Amino acid sequence: MWNWEYTIKILPEILAALKITISATFVAFLVALVVGLMLTLARRSHFRPLSLTAHGFVEFVRSTPLLVQLYFIFYVLPEYGLSLSPFIAGVIGLGLHYSTYLSEVYRGGIESIPPGQWEAAKALNFSPLDTWRKIILPQSIPPVIPVMGNYLITMFKETPILSAITLVEIMQTAKMLGSHSFRYLEAFTIVGVLFLVLSYSSSLMVRRLEVRLNLR
Amino acid sequence: MWFDILPSFWEGAKITLELTLFSAILALFLAFIAGFGRLSKFRAVRILATTYVEIFRGTSLFVQLFWIYFALPLFGIMLPKFAAGVLALALNAGAYGSEIVRSTIISVPKGQTEAAIALNMTPWQRTRLVILPQAFVMMLPAFGNLIIELLKGTALVSLVTLSDLTFVATVLNSSIMRPTEIFSVLLIIYFVISLPFTRGIRWIEHRLSAGRY
Numbered sequence: 001m002w003n004w005e006y007t008i009k010i011l012p013e014i015l016a017a018l019k020i021t022i023s024a025t026f027v028a029f030l031v032a033l034v035v036g037l038m039l040t041l042a043r044r045s046h047f048r049p050l051s052l053t054a055h056g057f058v059e060f061v062r063s064t065p066l067l068v069q070l071y072f073i074f075y076v077l078p079e080y081g082l083s084l085s086p087f088i089a090g091v092i093g094l095g096l097h098y099s100t101y102l103s104e105v106y107r108g109g110i111e112s113i114p115p116g117q118w119e120a121a122k123a124l125n126f127s128p129l130d131t132w133r134k135i136i137l138p139q140s141i142p143p144v145i146p147v148m149g150n151y152l153i154t155m156f157k158e159t160p161i162l163s164a165i166t167l168v169e170i171m172q173t174a175k176m177l178g179s180h181s182f183r184y185l186e187a188f189t190i191v192g193v194l195f196l197v198l199s200y201s202s203s204l205m206v207r208r209l210e211v212r213l214n215l216r
Numbered sequence: 217m218w219f220d221i222l223p224s225f226w227e228g229a230k231i232t233l234e235l236t237l238f239s240a241i242l243a244l245f246l247a248f249i250a251g252f253g254r255l256s257k258f259r260a261v262r263i264l265a266t267t268y269v270e271i272f273r274g275t276s277l278f279v280q281l282f283w284i285y286f287a288l289p290l291f292g293i294m295l296p297k298f299a300a301g302v303l304a305l306a307l308n309a310g311a312y313g314s315e316i317v318r319s320t321i322i323s324v325p326k327g328q329t330e331a332a333i334a335l336n337m338t339p340w341q342r343t344r345l346v347i348l349p350q351a352f353v354m355m356l357p358a359f360g361n362l363i364i365e366l367l368k369g370t371a372l373v374s375l376v377t378l379s380d381l382t383f384v385a386t387v388l389n390s391s392i393m394r395p396t397e398i399f400s401v402l403l404i405i406y407f408v409i410s411l412p413f414t415r416g417i418r419w420i421e422h423r424l425s426a427g428r429y
Contacts, residue, residue, distance in 0.1 A: 065372075158276055178286065189287060
């Protein structure tokens with residue numbers, strides 16, 4: 001049933017595609033980190049239209065499937081003259097989707113800052129920008145780094161969805177190998193084991209980081 | 217155009233809702249079994265439950281679905297598309313759900329267990345009458361979120377050609393080539409289906425925090 005010879009033959013090809021999976025993960029995570037922070041700040045804005053728009057965006061993106069959002073970016077934007085490569089469309093889609101989750105993470109960090117910090121900043125005549133840059137964000141981000149790490153792992157696991165918009169990452173490679181040989185077992189099992197090993201080991205690292213942050 | 221489109225969306229929506237419903241029920245069972253399994257006093261049960269949870273949380277639903285649909289037949293287990301979809305969704309959500317069950321049960325204060333022991337309750341009575349009712353209320357918002365994740369996950373079955381909402385939309389798009397309208401409507405339908413859940417979760421959370429500081 002399980003063919004080791006075949007497994008060893010296809011393994012290098014799947015491992016080679018891991019590069020695309022990993023670079024897509026990190027670029028999308030960067031998008032999510034930046035957009036997530038912007039969404040959090042926009043939601044806290046006193047300018048109602050801005051905070052309502054940001055809130056609506058978060059609600060909408062969080063309750064619709066990532067796959068459909070990717071289709072939207074990949075198939076609808078070209079209608080308006082904006083053709084994106086599968087990689088770019090994929091990282092934008094994945095990044096925007098998880099930016100809504102990360103905005104909750106930022107919010108949690110910011111809301112845990114005692115009001116005294118805001119008052120002190122005001123008493124010391126800090127400008128709003130300096131208050132955020134020097135007082136609030138440096139204190140609210142480090143405690144939530146483990147949570148962000150967990151989202152990085154989640155995004156890594158979700159990258160196979162990008163194969164639906166024809167990005168050739170490890171899942172797409174496995175699908176192509178399978179359709180050539182009519183044997184899906186080995187290819188898909190390798191992909192599963194790779195994800196399991198990489199995400200489980202990185203989640204152990206996040207847990208260690210969490211312990212270390214709590215000790216301080 | 218809309219007269220042709222909407223009926224087929226309705227057919228797809230029925231499949232999506234059925235998938236969500238069946239897999240949610242199965243996932244709830246799995247979540248309780250695995251959640252209690254991880255708290256069991258028998259080492260073997262704990263290891264079994266932990267292995268299940270880590271495997272299904274360590275890979276994504278996408279990989280699990282494809283594995284069940286394309287790789288299992290090589291072991292002689294050939295599932296129809298719908299069954300494969302329900303199974304993958306339920307196994308995945310069940311693993312996440314077991315964490316909800318486990319964490320809420322251990323968050324019930326220790327004094328409750330001690331009081332139940334002092335009142336001479338059997339372990340079964342203790343769980344059923346004291347621990348679970350308190351844990352269950354805490355589980356509700358998290359389970360609500362899990363159902364939304366499940367609903368979103370059902371879109372993936374379109375990739376194994378089960379004719380859910382997303383599949384219907386992609387087929388329509390390849391025949392009439394109106395991606396803007398089709399995918400906008402599709403996103404809105406998913407949003408509308410999830411609305412009762414997001415509202416429900418907010419209502420429960422609000423009720424739970426009432427009277428607390």
